[in-house]
Amino acid sequence: MTRVYQVPHQAFGWLVGGTLLASLPHLWSGPVWLQLSLPLLLGWRVLAHRGRLSLPGRNVRVLLLLGAVLGTFYSHGTILGPEAGTCLLVAAFGLKMLETFRFRDARVVVVLGYFVLATAFLFGQGPLLSLYVIAVMMMLTAALIGLHHPRGVGNAWRHLRLAAVMMFQALPLMVVLFVLVPRIEPLWSLQMDEPDARTGMSDSVSPGDIGRLSESDEVAFRVSFEQGVPEYRERYWRGLVLSRFDGRTWSRADNAAVDAIDYDWFPREPEPPWLHRLREARQGEEYSYQVILERTGRPWLFALSVPFTDGENRNIGMTRDMRLTHQGDVNQRLAYNVRSYPRAARAMDLDERERELNLRLPGDGNPQARERARALRAQAESDHAFAEAVLRWFNEEEFHYTLSPSRLGDEHIDEFLFSTRRGFCEHYASAYAFLMRAAGIPARLVGGYQGGEMNPLGNYMRIHQYDAHAWVEIWLEPAGWVRVDPTAAVAPERIEFGLERALDERGEGRGAAGVFSRWRENPVLRGLGDFTDYVQFAWQNWILAYDRRDQLALFEQWFGGTSPWRVAVALGIMLGIIVLPLALWILVRRPRYGPLQREYHRVVRWLARRGVRPRSGETPRALIGRAAVELPASAEPLRAWGSAFESVAYGADGGNEQAWRELRRAGRALRSPIPGRSRSRPGDGEQAHSADSER
Amino acid sequence: MQLLEQSLERVGRVVLGKEEQIRLAVACLLARGHLLIEDLPGIGKTTLAYTLARVFSLEYRRVQFTSDMLPTDILGVSVFDPEQKRFHLRKGPVFTQLLLADEINRATPKTQSALLEAMEERQVTLDGLTRDLPEPFFVVATQNPVTQTGTFALPESQLDRFLMRVSLGYPAPEVELDLLAGGGERSRTISVEPVMDAGDLLQVMARVEEVRASRELLDYVQRLLDYSRTCGRFAAGLSPRAGLGLLRAARAWALLAGRDYVIPEDVQAVAAPVCEHRLQAVSGAGARGAAEELLEAVAVVR
Numbered sequence: 001m002t003r004v005y006q007v008p009h010q011a012f013g014w015l016v017g018g019t020l021l022a023s024l025p026h027l028w029s030g031p032v033w034l035q036l037s038l039p040l041l042l043g044w045r046v047l048a049h050r051g052r053l054s055l056p057g058r059n060v061r062v063l064l065l066l067g068a069v070l071g072t073f074y075s076h077g078t079i080l081g082p083e084a085g086t087c088l089l090v091a092a093f094g095l096k097m098l099e100t101f102r103f104r105d106a107r108v109v110v111v112l113g114y115f116v117l118a119t120a121f122l123f124g125q126g127p128l129l130s131l132y133v134i135a136v137m138m139m140l141t142a143a144l145i146g147l148h149h150p151r152g153v154g155n156a157w158r159h160l161r162l163a164a165v166m167m168f169q170a171l172p173l174m175v176v177l178f179v180l181v182p183r184i185e186p187l188w189s190l191q192m193d194e195p196d197a198r199t200g201m202s203d204s205v206s207p208g209d210i211g212r213l214s215e216s217d218e219v220a221f222r223v224s225f226e227q228g229v230p231e232y233r234e235r236y237w238r239g240l241v242l243s244r245f246d247g248r249t250w251s252r253a254d255n256a257a258v259d260a261i262d263y264d265w266f267p268r269e270p271e272p273p274w275l276h277r278l279r280e281a282r283q284g285e286e287y288s289y290q291v292i293l294e295r296t297g298r299p300w301l302f303a304l305s306v307p308f309t310d311g312e313n314r315n316i317g318m319t320r321d322m323r324l325t326h327q328g329d330v331n332q333r334l335a336y337n338v339r340s341y342p343r344a345a346r347a348m349d350l351d352e353r354e355r356e357l358n359l360r361l362p363g364d365g366n367p368q369a370r371e372r373a374r375a376l377r378a379q380a381e382s383d384h385a386f387a388e389a390v391l392r393w394f395n396e397e398e399f400h401y402t403l404s405p406s407r408l409g410d411e412h413i414d415e416f417l418f419s420t421r422r423g424f425c426e427h428y429a430s431a432y433a434f435l436m437r438a439a440g441i442p443a444r445l446v447g448g449y450q451g452g453e454m455n456p457l458g459n460y461m462r463i464h465q466y467d468a469h470a471w472v473e474i475w476l477e478p479a480g481w482v483r484v485d486p487t488a489a490v491a492p493e494r495i496e497f498g499l500e501r502a503l504d505e506r507g508e509g510r511g512a513a514g515v516f517s518r519w520r521e522n523p524v525l526r527g528l529g530d531f532t533d534y535v536q537f538a539w540q541n542w543i544l545a546y547d548r549r550d551q552l553a554l555f556e557q558w559f560g561g562t563s564p565w566r567v568a569v570a571l572g573i574m575l576g577i578i579v580l581p582l583a584l585w586i587l588v589r590r591p592r593y594g595p596l597q598r599e600y601h602r603v604v605r606w607l608a609r610r611g612v613r614p615r616s617g618e619t620p621r622a623l624i625g626r627a628a629v630e631l632p633a634s635a636e637p638l639r640a641w642g643s644a645f646e647s648v649a650y651g652a653d654g655g656n657e658q659a660w661r662e663l664r665r666a667g668r669a670l671r672s673p674i675p676g677r678s679r680s681r682p683g684d685g686e687q688a689h690s691a692d693s694e695r
Numbered sequence: 696m697q698l699l700e701q702s703l704e705r706v707g708r709v710v711l712g713k714e715e716q717i718r719l720a721v722a723c724l725l726a727r728g729h730l731l732i733e734d735l736p737g738i739g740k741t742t743l744a745y746t747l748a749r750v751f752s753l754e755y756r757r758v759q760f761t762s763d764m765l766p767t768d769i770l771g772v773s774v775f776d777p778e779q780k781r782f783h784l785r786k787g788p789v790f791t792q793l794l795l796a797d798e799i800n801r802a803t804p805k806t807q808s809a810l811l812e813a814m815e816e817r818q819v820t821l822d823g824l825t826r827d828l829p830e831p832f833f834v835v836a837t838q839n840p841v842t843q844t845g846t847f848a849l850p851e852s853q854l855d856r857f858l859m860r861v862s863l864g865y866p867a868p869e870v871e872l873d874l875l876a877g878g879g880e881r882s883r884t885i886s887v888e889p890v891m892d893a894g895d896l897l898q899v900m901a902r903v904e905e906v907r908a909s910r911e912l913l914d915y916v917q918r919l920l921d922y923s924r925t926c927g928r929f930a931a932g933l934s935p936r937a938g939l940g941l942l943r944a945a946r947a948w949a950l951l952a953g954r955d956y957v958i959p960e961d962v963q964a965v966a967a968p969v970c971e972h973r974l975q976a977v978s979g980a981g982a983r984g985a986a987e988e989l990l991e992a993v994a995v996v997r
Contacts, residue, residue: 149927593997596911596996597996597997600996601996616991616992616994617963617990617991617992617993617994617995618995619958619959619960619963619995620959620995620996621958621959621960622960646958649909649911649912649996650907650908650909650911650912650956650957650958650959651907651909651956652907652955652956
């Protein structure tokens with residue numbers, strides 16, 4: 001008769017719960033059939049455990065497996081790759097629960113559970129997910145403990161507690177391994193297919209684009225300053241420079257135009273002259289900071305003007321329009337160090353082709369605007385005065401700053417400037433740049449973020465999507481490219497305090513997103529928000545960003561070098577530091593030996609060195625008797641000691657000084673070498689020495 | 696001391712080849728405990744009990760337990776005497792020095808518990824009058840293995856009342872040969888002469904109490920008890936009563952060995968008969984005896 005293995009009851013709950021929770025992160029984003037079938041499979045298993053249903057036979061299991069493979073293929077078009085692979089893995093994991101016929105199977109489920117759990121990190125590495133993984137890991141460990149306990153013994157909660165204790169004990173080891181285990185550059189990289197991987201600024205700005213971004217509360221990037229935090233109104237994070245205008249949309253100059261002016265530079269390339277000049281001009285105000293950019297799916301990076309990188313990341317280059325750029329799209333969170341020198345901008349020259357590019361306007365359209373530009377320029381003494389005059393015009397006339405501008409027709413700029421006069425930052429920037437170009441002043445639109453909110457915890461700045469902004473740079477001799485923000489002329493609060501405040505003063509909100517952002521006004525909720533964001537930030541900064549470079553730097557700092565033996569020694573010492581107190585603690589916790597036990601163990605050790613080891617549960621008398629037979633040379637003193645020990649330990653002489661002395665004397669006599677004593681066993685020539693060395 | 700040795704030897708002449716069990720039975724008697732003999736019928740349980748009674752000159756009664764037995768069949772009953780016009784107690788078989796309760800697990804639980812109560816209290820309460828049982832009072836109960844039909848297994852709480860449980864087992868071949876050659880055992884039993892009287896026995900029992908158990912030894916016993924409770928292999932650990940019993944049995948064993956102090960060997964010798972019927976191993980635990988496991992796991996000297 002074959003007995004079907006029954007998963008012990010105290011382990012079963014943890015096993016089913018652990019299976020479900022380990023799969024949960026995958027179910028979340030997984031296909032519907034998986035979401036439905038996994039709970040069903042687990043339900044089946046639970047009923048089988050209760051004896052309501054029987055576990056499926058071989059044929060049914062094969063069919064189910066086939067179904068899982070087909071389902072995966074149906075959902076992902078393949079059964080390879082990370083998404084399809086984990087989908088199949090989770091399905092197979094659920095099926096394995098239906099196959100727990102033996103103890104071994106149940107154990108496989110637990111081990112598989114650990115693996116499935118670990119694959120959750122393929123899709124996210126946040127602090128909450130990590131906590132979750134640890135919690136589920138604890139459950140699976142509790143299941144493992146339960147499995148190894150005989151039936152009917154043990155309490156499931158106690159097993160969970162034990163698992164928690166075990167994981168807590170593993171914590172120091174985890175930290176040491178995290179810090180010290182060599183980081184190997186990945187041997188392969190997984191390409192995740194993410195739907196809608198692109199967020200934030202796109203590479204062109206049309207009216208309404210930035211207004212849409214303002215509805216998003218997502219964090220665009222975080223910045224921690226090492227030196228100097230700019231004023232709010234100076235927080236212009238440049239990302240894109242848009243030089244081409246088609247009457248409606250601002251976009252980047254095409255490749256041909258860009259290539260002609262030796263547009264960008266990456267580390268290890270020879271430095272173009274413009275970069276050399278910029279470097280020479282690094283003086284005055286300086287900001288030093290690290291940007292942690294969220295995934296954008298686009299190549300541009302954000303920084304204050306004029307940014308220089310330390311060149312450590314070879315994929316980050318600089319462009320002639322004084323931006324940082326990334327080789328390839330930023331498909332994962334990216335941290336980069338920047339030093340910005342706002343004054344260096346004046347060192348930049350204006351190439352003829354560049355001037356032409358930044359003056360180009362569509363051949364016709366917007367006649368009113370062109371006319372107004374010419375008129376104002378004629379009144380003004382200089383380009384500079386003209387630029388001021390246009391700003392004044394924006395400020396003095398009835399222009400409105402609003403998230404809900406009126407619809408514009410074909411004559412875009414004209415309609416905005418002369419009839420609707422309601423717009424968001426891109427409307428003003430676009431119109432302003434148009435007017436400048438129309439008056440013969442090179443102008444370009446800059447897209448990026450303006451603002452940023454300091455988190456008092458962790459002392460870093462958060463820049464949200466709703467801080468997205470567009471402004472203008474114009475070329476003025478001799479200053480070079482000068483930043484002009486026409487929005488500041490219309491809604492100075494936007495630049496001083498941010499979008500929220502600017503809209504508030506106009507009795508406007510940011511729609512649905514704005515309602516949720518109201519909590520910022522409550523200090524408690526605000527503190528909570530700051531705190532959770534700080535945890536995120538610290539996690540990224542300290543855990544996820546810890547890479548080979550940091551590790552080597554750490555080794556360098558701690559051990560003065562990165563050579564393997566140094567690291568090995570350090571590893572040994574660190575482990576020693578952890579193990580030693582633990583060992584001491586265990587030793588201290590152990591009941592101290594009394595004098596009697598010390599006498600006994602001294603002799604036991606003496607015997608052990610001679611090959612006579614006490615057996616489990618052996619009494620002193622039996623041990624001595626055996627030893628006397630095995631070591632005939634010492635039989636006499638052994639017996640003497642044995643009887644002395646017995647009379648002290650168990651006999652009537654326990655408190656008798658005389659008996660104690662007798663015992664100690666017998667012990668010494670036993671351990672002292674006796675001339676001419678020889679061992680019965682061959683090959684133990686060192687015996688006399690060891691006996692000597694014991695005194 | 697010689698008397699004890701002599702009595703052991705006398706019993707050994709009747710119950711052949713069972714020196715170990717005889718010694719245990721005597722130790723149990725000396726430790727004022729009751730003995731449970733578990734074995735198949737016809738192994739010599741009754742003979743052992745009877746011989747013990749003869750050797751120590753104890754008053755001996757035997758009750759064969761059956762399923763229709765009532766408590767009064769053991770304890771006694773008040774009978775109305777028409778001449779003196781009052782009730783008169785007719786004492787049951789329990790009023791004796793050595794009671795052989797044969798096949799105790801054939802009786803119903805009600806009857807069993809009547810006896811077991813008397814064993815524990817060493818007194819019987821009938822019609823509101825409490826009567827002491829004679830001194831010494833020693834019950835030897837025999838029990839068929841529970842797998843046999845028509846038996847009521849003793850519950851754990853009642854098994855705890857027996858200090859020791861021993862089983863005799865089949866005799867060794869040469870011993871059995873002697874047995875077969877020697878004719879009926881009854882004839883040998885009759886011929887056993889007493890070695891001590893009840894007074895001597897009580898004196899020896901008093902000496903058991905005086906056997907020294909050192910701090911070190913008590914520590915060992917305590918650790919044995921502790922292990923049985925914490926190791927997780929037994930449904931329930933040993934009770935404090937079991938611990939006291941273990942110590943008392945070890946003392947008696949030491950006395951039988953002619954020592955006035957207990958050594959760990961004494962504890963180990965009596966551990967199996969004292970502990971095994973009180974420990975129920977949970978399934979999955981090894982097939983080895985519970986006591987064996989206990990002794991192997993606990994270090995004698997800390």
